[in-house]
Amino acid sequence: MKILQIVEQAFRTLVEEQDDTILWLTQSMAGAGANVEVLLSGNAVYYAVMKNRQPVIKIGDWVQQEPADIPSDIDRMLAQNIPVYVLNSELEERGLNASMLRPSIKSINQVQLVDIYHQVDQVWQW
Amino acid sequence: MENKKLTFAFMDPPFENERTITFFRLVDAALDAGADIQVFAYEGAAALAFALQKAHGNSVHHRDTEQEAHPLTKDWVAALQKKAERLGRQLDWVNCGLCVDERGVNESIPGCKRGSPADLWRYADSSFNTLVIGTR
Numbered sequence: 001m002k003i004l005q006i007v008e009q010a011f012r013t014l015v016e017e018q019d020d021t022i023l024w025l026t027q028s029m030a031g032a033g034a035n036v037e038v039l040l041s042g043n044a045v046y047y048a049v050m051k052n053r054q055p056v057i058k059i060g061d062w063v064q065q066e067p068a069d070i071p072s073d074i075d076r077m078l079a080q081n082i083p084v085y086v087l088n089s090e091l092e093e094r095g096l097n098a099s100m101l102r103p104s105i106k107s108i109n110q111v112q113l114v115d116i117y118h119q120v121d122q123v124w125q126w
Numbered sequence: 127m128e129n130k131k132l133t134f135a136f137m138d139p140p141f142e143n144e145r146t147i148t149f150f151r152l153v154d155a156a157l158d159a160g161a162d163i164q165v166f167a168y169e170g171a172a173a174l175a176f177a178l179q180k181a182h183g184n185s186v187h188h189r190d191t192e193q194e195a196h197p198l199t200k201d202w203v204a205a206l207q208k209k210a211e212r213l214g215r216q217l218d219w220v221n222c223g224l225c226v227d228e229r230g231v232n233e234s235i236p237g238c239k240r241g242s243p244a245d246l247w248r249y250a251d252s253s254f255n256t257l258v259i260g261t262r
Binding site for chain 2: 001003009012013016021022025028029031032033034122124125126
């Protein structure tokens with residue numbers, strides 16, 4: 001069975017969980033044998049162009065030691081052969097384009113997205 | 127034989143928003159419809175079955191603890207377990223283990239297990255469909 005994970009809620013939990021919790025879930029499921037693909041949607045398309053890990057947060061005297069590292073999470077998913085897609089239209093409406101994407105992330109159009117929907121068994125919208 | 131197993135992945139905590147009661151009503155309705163249910167409680171939802179939840183009175187309502195009869199999600203989980211048993215259906219509930227650790231909500235009511243995303247994959251793979259309800 002193949003699952004398409006649609007990650008739409010961007011930057012949720014990045015400080016507290018030190019990652020995007022659905023990207024983490026996806027890597028963990030893939031490690032357990034799940035056949036998963038990822039569509040970064042909405043503001044989560046920013047994940048596809050990020051180059052740096054999150055800045056360190058300070059709250060009072062407390063200083064975060066290991067902030068989230070989305071580029072590394074994306075690279076780990078790609079190394080697990082998890083396809084990662086973004087919609088061209090969602091990049092463009094944010095002033096981004098496919099040339100800015102991290103290597104191996106696939107930019108697709110709406111018609112190609114329909115094909116992906118047909119190829120998977122379940123679509124999970126997070 | 128028809129697969130009547132349905133998986134829910136739910137992320138919201140108790141006492142925060144309308145999705146939580148909607149999730150419970152969906153599970154209740156799915157049991158009525160004859161489905162076996164598998165729940166993966168992720169992130170804040172890992173606290174839904176926390177055994178130390180405590181009802182309180184409410185001075186604004188002019189009611190003491192007994193009169194207020196404050197709802198607790200652990201009681202809803204228990205009620206669904208009881209309903210599933212009465213109907214001869216299966217209700218499996220797994221809390222994300224790391225999620226309960228970081229929240230200190232390890233003590234779940236009986237029948238709720240500790241697990242991992244591998245359980246969500248196993249649940250989904252054995253179900254006819256999966257509904258994920260993320261936080262917003």
